[in-house]
Amino acid sequence: MFSGIVEEFGTVKEIRKEQENYHFTLTCSFVNELKIDQSLSHNGVCLTVVNINKEVKTYTVTAIKETILKTNLKDLKVGSKVNLERSMLMNGRLDGHIVQGHVDETAECKKVEESEGSWYFTFEYKTDNKAAKAGYMTVEKGSVTVNGVSLTVVNSKKDSFQVAIIPYTYENTNFHTIKEGTLVNIEFDIIGKYLAKLATF
DSSP states (O other), X not given: OBOSOOOEEEEEEEEEEETTEXXXXXXXXXXXXXXXXXXXXETTEEEEEEEEETTTTXXXXXXXXXXXXXXXXXXXXXXXXXXXXXXXXXXXXXXXXXXXXXXXXXEEEEEEEEETTEEEEEEEOOOOHHHHHTTOOOXXXXXXXXXXXXXXXXXXXXXXXXXXXXXXXXXXXXXXXXXXXXXXXXXEOHHHHHHHHHHTO
16 A cells, blocks of 8 residues: 655666566665565556665566556666655555555656646546446546656546646656656546445446
8 A cells, every 4th residue: 555655766777578577676765675575666556576686776576467568667668767655654644645556557648838837747548438437537636646646636537637746746756757648657546436336336
């Protein structure tokens, strides 16, 4: 379980394919605090730490074929910046919203607009009635997770939405690398999914 408050961005150091699995080796400032089997959010994708090399300050996680197909991890390259968040402490504050680390789909950045010191990002995603009934939608002033970042929705439409990014978030997450055409991972609000499910009974 995560909160969508990104700790920092890590850097991809190596990508290795083994059959249908991809092993991603990254570096970040808290490598020495990690443990094998620990859950860590990568651009909003919950992955398990499988190896740690404290000498060179790197760790490795593995993504299966389904994860690669459904997320933007397939676009990662050596040098890519990845938003990282360790799992939430149950006795801590929930500064963002409840994030599971289970990406629903990707969305494409359609526009980036600077607005007097902050930025508006517009994202478009594929939707249909079945997806909407499953809660794959946004609502005005609701929560959505973009690349693991907990954000508030503005200008919610049937298949698109905007988010406003302040300078701190822009500089300390990989939002500063997102441009028109970039694919991002999105996780819709779990509360909305439960409400959508209840409405079908």
